[in-house]
Amino acid sequence: MELEEHLFRREAGRITAALTRLFGVHNLALAEDVVQDAFCRALEVWKFRGVPENPSAWLMATAKNRALDVLRRERTARTYAPELGRLLESEWTLVPAIQELFSPAAIKDDELRMMFSCCHPRLAEESQIALILHILCGFSVSEVAGAFVSGHAAMEKRITRSKKVLAESKRLFEIADDADFSVRLPAVQRALYLLFNEGYHGSSTKAAVRAELCREAMRLTKILLGHPPAATPATHALAAMMHLHAARLPSRVDGAGNLSPFYEQDRSRWDTELIVEGQRLLDLAATGPEMSEYHVEAGIAAIHATATSAENTDWRTIVSFYDMLMSIRPSPVVALNRAIAVAEMEGPESGLRELHAIEGRERLLSYPFYSAALGELELRRGRRKVAREHFEAALLLARSPMERQFLERRVSACDEKDKESAAVSAAASQKTEVR
Amino acid sequence: MSEFLFLYRGGEGGRSPEVAQQTIQKWMTWMKELGAKGHIKDQGHPLERTGKLVKGQKKAVTDGPFAEAKDIVGGYTLIEAKDLSQATELSLGCPIFEFGGSVEVRPIMQLSM
Numbered sequence: 001m002e003l004e005e006h007l008f009r010r011e012a013g014r015i016t017a018a019l020t021r022l023f024g025v026h027n028l029a030l031a032e033d034v035v036q037d038a039f040c041r042a043l044e045v046w047k048f049r050g051v052p053e054n055p056s057a058w059l060m061a062t063a064k065n066r067a068l069d070v071l072r073r074e075r076t077a078r079t080y081a082p083e084l085g086r087l088l089e090s091e092w093t094l095v096p097a098i099q100e101l102f103s104p105a106a107i108k109d110d111e112l113r114m115m116f117s118c119c120h121p122r123l124a125e126e127s128q129i130a131l132i133l134h135i136l137c138g139f140s141v142s143e144v145a146g147a148f149v150s151g152h153a154a155m156e157k158r159i160t161r162s163k164k165v166l167a168e169s170k171r172l173f174e175i176a177d178d179a180d181f182s183v184r185l186p187a188v189q190r191a192l193y194l195l196f197n198e199g200y201h202g203s204s205t206k207a208a209v210r211a212e213l214c215r216e217a218m219r220l221t222k223i224l225l226g227h228p229p230a231a232t233p234a235t236h237a238l239a240a241m242m243h244l245h246a247a248r249l250p251s252r253v254d255g256a257g258n259l260s261p262f263y264e265q266d267r268s269r270w271d272t273e274l275i276v277e278g279q280r281l282l283d284l285a286a287t288g289p290e291m292s293e294y295h296v297e298a299g300i301a302a303i304h305a306t307a308t309s310a311e312n313t314d315w316r317t318i319v320s321f322y323d324m325l326m327s328i329r330p331s332p333v334v335a336l337n338r339a340i341a342v343a344e345m346e347g348p349e350s351g352l353r354e355l356h357a358i359e360g361r362e363r364l365l366s367y368p369f370y371s372a373a374l375g376e377l378e379l380r381r382g383r384r385k386v387a388r389e390h391f392e393a394a395l396l397l398a399r400s401p402m403e404r405q406f407l408e409r410r411v412s413a414c415d416e417k418d419k420e421s422a423a424v425s426a427a428a429s430q431k432t433e434v435r
Numbered sequence: 436m437s438e439f440l441f442l443y444r445g446g447e448g449g450r451s452p453e454v455a456q457q458t459i460q461k462w463m464t465w466m467k468e469l470g471a472k473g474h475i476k477d478q479g480h481p482l483e484r485t486g487k488l489v490k491g492q493k494k495a496v497t498d499g500p501f502a503e504a505k506d507i508v509g510g511y512t513l514i515e516a517k518d519l520s521q522a523t524e525l526s527l528g529c530p531i532f533e534f535g536g537s538v539e540v541r542p543i544m545q546l547s548m
Contacts, residue, residue: 003456008453008455008456009452011452039455040455042459043455044510047459049481138453139453
């Protein structure tokens, strides 16, 4: 029997969520210990006996038995989930209560509760995502640090602090309270959006890490969609956006592990199933009065995903979507993307004018793709020397070897005589991918 | 062919879900390879980390653990190999070394009568 990829990570999240519900959020550390125990046991047994028929059930059952041991042994020494207190006190009710708590439907709710709990208003967005990755996606501290290109020590500090906030919140987020639920839902959507973006545009150099982050964001969004109060048009739009972007993931990196410019991407490698599903979700999102940023971003992604080529892309509509995005959530990065789309629609001069007029563009100065965008448009106008300087400035800001190589190729493109057109396309391409 | 006992010591302890999964994968691959080459007489068993220690003329009974974590025998496998050097060679592929564990290779005494 083969082990399904990332099975342990996924089960770690599910079991931790279930155990935290059982023990109470103040006993998060205890829940994590029990999960660790169950995994150690799997390690000891499976290496001799092979993987059991149903490994998920095996892990869950082992954790459940450990939890029962803990509850019996420490019944009086600790307090557990206040809302379950009485059920856990008597042996009569203990076992059936635990059976119930570990049913698949209950665990789905536990994952949802944990997701909402991690998006605690006292936590910064980056901490919320780190916590979600660590607790619900089973990433170790160093794996989370790797995903964010952060140091291990800094990430450990951040996660420890965040867990403390979570543990001090007294109880897990109550998903049955509709009013609270709809107040926190946007924070959860935002965290999943950022998690996906970290995978799609993030600075981690490992293609595999990036794909995993995208996959986890999609898995958690699917859980949201499975819970009717969470399945709002905005959540559908968010899921649509993820599908439409993920469809293009396979072609973003070429065979040699290099970032592949949008214009040069092999569109035959785009995943049509994901595109179809993305469009279906986008249709479902198109109800009600709300036009969220996710609607707009999904709209942009849908145009890209269905265009037959970069040239045959409806840039006019894309520009109008970016205008909308600027009114919903203005940012220099959105403005940068908009300027690139304008350049596609009206030519490099207009694009450059927009780039120079971006409000708050000083915030983009540490961002390699602002200089790179200037370089591409200058190159397209034929001002090689200026273009080259912009690319060299961008190169100094590159955050990963992958970005560095990409920009080095752009610098040398400025020296080539006959490759203008290719250069131009490569340019805009990379830009439209930037968030 | 002679028989040997592999005693696995230590090499456990905390690790992330992903690393735990990869470790299991490595162990299974290693065991499978040994089996395919006909070296496994008995796949053996994992041992619980707890137990009792009975000792001395007074037969004093104490609880485990009996040693430091790194010295606890976590399991065993019965191996068939040409000689001690081949058996030792076979142990080199064991994933336990990545986590600071050890394999003790002990010939089973041949009783020729």
